[in-house]
Amino acid sequence: MAGRAAVPEVIWARPERAGRGPKPAYSRADIADAAVRIADAEGLDAVSMRRVAAELGCGTMSLYNYVPRKEDLYELMVDAVSGEHELWEPSGDWRADMVRAAHGTRGLMRRHPWLPRLMSSIYGFSPNALRYLEHCLACLDPLEASYGTKMELVAMLNSVVTMYVANELAAAERARSLPWSEAEENAVRIAYLGGRIATGAYPRMAAAFAEDAGPIDLEAVFERALERVLDGFDPQA
């Protein structure tokens, strides 16, 4: 009567080691690391149960002893890289700390370009996510606001960073599975866009693109976005 549970499971609530049987050959961390390694090197779509099992050196179905569903594997991956979040001593300047946190998150997502895609489908309360959240709240101690407001701030900052990185990486990530390069694809899309705009049907879009000759300074855009979000929560501003 082993059977699969017909009742919801949170993988984190499951003990790593059950009392009874032979001791597991791998830890949850081993599995998460293997999956992360594959995703980093070959993209998220390369992460299959078979591939992860092969990376670990075990049979495919053995993985299901550790991870009941593939989605739980994703949850393990997100938590694993969430552990890379740097946790520093709050400086007392909550704005500076939040900017630092946002840069940290951006770095994390650039190191693991598959993260934005998973973020939108994964429940946000894995162990390492909790530690990170608690740390952000600690940084926000100097801000005079309810915890509810502080949670909203963190959520909004994460949203903006996630979307920013997702856009930044979208083309590159897609190019991984296509027979042409990111630059080629971008060129074709810009050409199409230019054609549409040249019809005169979108006068303001035309003005927008005419406005800034030269490439946009994405770094400045990011920085401005952060400041604006923080402004929205700053009683001083």
Next chain:
Amino acid sequence: MAGRAAVPEVIWARPERAGRGPKPAYSRADIADAAVRIADAEGLDAVSMRRVAAELGCGTMSLYNYVPRKEDLYELMVDAVSGEHELWEPSGDWRADMVRAAHGTRGLMRRHPWLPRLMSSIYGFSPNALRYLEHCLACLDPLEASYGTKMELVAMLNSVVTMYVANELAAAERARSLPWSEAEENAVRIAYLGGRIATGAYPRMAAAFAEDAGPIDLEAVFERALERVLDGFDPQA
């Protein structure tokens, strides 16, 4: 020498009707509508080339005459529902118009819960997306700012709305493919979270959850988020 193009393609740049052969049996809109219908009714994962072809009543491989890759089908879907965006006469009050646009986007995403998942992987310049963007820029005419800033505003508002709806729908969307209900899953996850917090390892999280007895007013959270984003761009504020 038919062959597949080894050069980047934007599906929008392809003419719907080629000059030479028999006339196509379906329009791009037919195909997009079929896919949208399936995704709305059975979830995005039910949208397969076979399933869409069946819905249209044609052979699976015939679809590839219209849509070179499955990703292009996604692009068609996003554009199709983007056409549902209401385009009104700008009121002169850009904040009010932006709030209205945000509510519209939220409604769109609630009607098509698979949209947030696709938004992060789809290039944002389909025909209907262009119309919507142009309309937003028109609403922002009264705002004294560069077009670059206005584009940043629209992008940020869309990010926040997307993430908000994604979180709102995440559990429900996942429950679609799982053997238990959204409520059951949520209960288990809340229980786990409660257990973690009860350890005392996350004092501020504990305070946050203790702070508001009763369920959070998500509507108010959404409204506040919008106002804060707009504040970040309002020279008056």
Next chain:
DNA sequence: CGTAGTTACGTACACCGTACGTAATGCGCT
């Protein structure tokens, strides 16, 4: 010490995206 529950894992199934080949179709050209 037996036994119940766990680990390991091979096999099998239904489904996926899509490459390829072939037959029918109808526009553009001479």
Next chain:
DNA sequence: AGCGCATTACGTACGGTGTACGTAACTACG
């Protein structure tokens, strides 16, 4: 007018996916 050929239609097939199920080896608890 009629030939040529690009395009449409679509069946078949391949290599992949997640995972249900059955079986054998193993170990902690009663």
